[in-house]
Amino acid sequence: xxxxxxxxFLSVREGDSSVINCTYTxxxxxxxxxxxxxxxxxxQLLTYIFSNMDMKQDQRLTVLLNKKDKHLSLRIxxxxxxxxxxxxxxxxxxxxxxxxxxxxTQLTVLP
Amino acid sequence: xxxxxxxxxxxxxxxxxxxxLQCAQDMNHEYMSWYRQDPGMGLRLIHYSVGAGxxxxxxxxxxxxxxxxxxxxxxxxxxxxxxxxTSVYFCASSRARNTExxxxxxxxLTVV
Numbered sequence: 001x002x003x004x005x006x007x008x009f010l011s012v013r014e015g016d017s018s019v020i021n022c023t024y025t026x027x028x029x030x031x032x033x034x035x036x037x038x039x040x041x042x043x044q045l046l047t048y049i050f051s052n053m054d055m056k057q058d059q060r061l062t063v064l065l066n067k068k069d070k071h072l073s074l075r076i077x078x079x080x081x082x083x084x085x086x087x088x089x090x091x092x093x094x095x096x097x098x099x100x101x102x103x104x105t106q107l108t109v110l111p
Numbered sequence: 112x113x114x115x116x117x118x119x120x121x122x123x124x125x126x127x128x129x130x131x132l133q134c135a136q137d138m139n140h141e142y143m144s145w146y147r148q149d150p151g152m153g154l155r156l157i158h159y160s161v162g163a164g165x166x167x168x169x170x171x172x173x174x175x176x177x178x179x180x181x182x183x184x185x186x187x188x189x190x191x192x193x194x195x196x197t198s199v200y201f202c203a204s205s206r207a208r209n210t211e212x213x214x215x216x217x218x219x220l221t222v223v
Contacts, residue, residue, distance in 0.1 A: 008151060031209050042115075042201060042214035043154075088153060097208035098144060098169065103153040 004091060006102040013110050018076040020105045022089035025070060029091040032065065034074045037086045037104070046074070046087075076107075084109045113137050117202050117215035124192040124222045132187040132218050134202030142205045143185040144169070144212070145177065147198040154201065160185055192222045 003025040012018045024032065030051050035043040049056045049063045049072070056063045062075040072089055086104040093100050118133045136143065141162045146154040146169075156169030160179040174196060176188040185204075189196060199219050203212040 004153070006153075033211075035214075042216045043203075043212075044214070045211045048211070092209060098156055098159055099154075099203070099212055100156070101146075101153040103151055 004089060004100055004102040006087075006089060006105045008103060009106050009108070011108045011110060012079050014079060014081060016079055018074075018079045018083070018107055018109075020074045020076075020087050020089075020107065022072040022074075022102050023070055024072060024089070024091045024102075026091055026093040026100075027067070027070065029093055030097075031092050032063075032072050033090040033092075033099070034061075034063065034072075035088040035090060035101075037088065039085075043088065079107075079109050081109045081111065083107060115202055115204055115213050115215040117200075117218050119218060120216065121219050122221070124189070124220065126192060126194060126222060128192050130189055130192065132189075132200055132202075132220070134185045134187065134215060135183050136185075136202075136204040136213070137183065138204065138206070138213065139182060140204035140206050140213075141182070142208065142212075143179065144203045145175070145185070145187045146201045146203065147171065147196075148201060148217070149198050157187065157200075189220075192220075194222045196220065197222045 033048040034046045060077045064073045090099045090101045115136045144159040145157040158177040160166045202215045205212040
């Protein structure tokens with residue numbers, strides 16, 4: 001997963017916006033994903049974006065994709081304590097289009 | 112609908128022991144994968160399968176075997192456990208190559 005890079009930690013205050021960034025490597029990736037992992041649980045798909053899109057919005061979540069720079073971001077508006085989790089970006093690559101994950105960003109929401 | 116079921120949830124092994132981590136899905140998904148999760152390293156792909164009877168190696172396959180005799184099941188075998196295999200293991204399945212992957216709850220393995 002080292003080819004998909006994320007910062008390891010992010011802290012925000014409750015009610016602020018969070019922005020989690022990711023850089024990926026495979027320019028042929030067709031889908032890019034954001035997964036959320038709560039403590040002791042598996043990964044849950046939050047949202048995804050197709051590579052021909054620049055932006056996707058889903059309620060409090062906004063995904064931005066810059067294909068030229070291979071940069072993906074997830075913005076969470078009005079961050080709540082329940083948003084505290086690890087967030088993984090992932091791309092599908094290779095002939096079998098397997099998921100390759102970043103290292104995950106631990107989001108901590110402070111009261 | 113159970114989704115992806117992994118057993119056991121927790122396991123402690125002694126170095127050199129062998130065991131099988133079970134993964135089953137009831138969604139008739141063709142694609143199944145095994146990942147290990149280690150701190151600061153995200154999820155790394157161990158082995159994957161694109162259909163019954165077909166398996167292939169991922170990023171970190173050494174020390175692990177898999178088989179896919181049915182669409183539903185994709186067991187992961189540790190042949191001779193080593194402390195370096197202490198990790199959390201996740202199984203995932205998806206309907207096709209570019210669709211959502213569904214994850215099991217994970218198996219926390221400790222090798223002493």
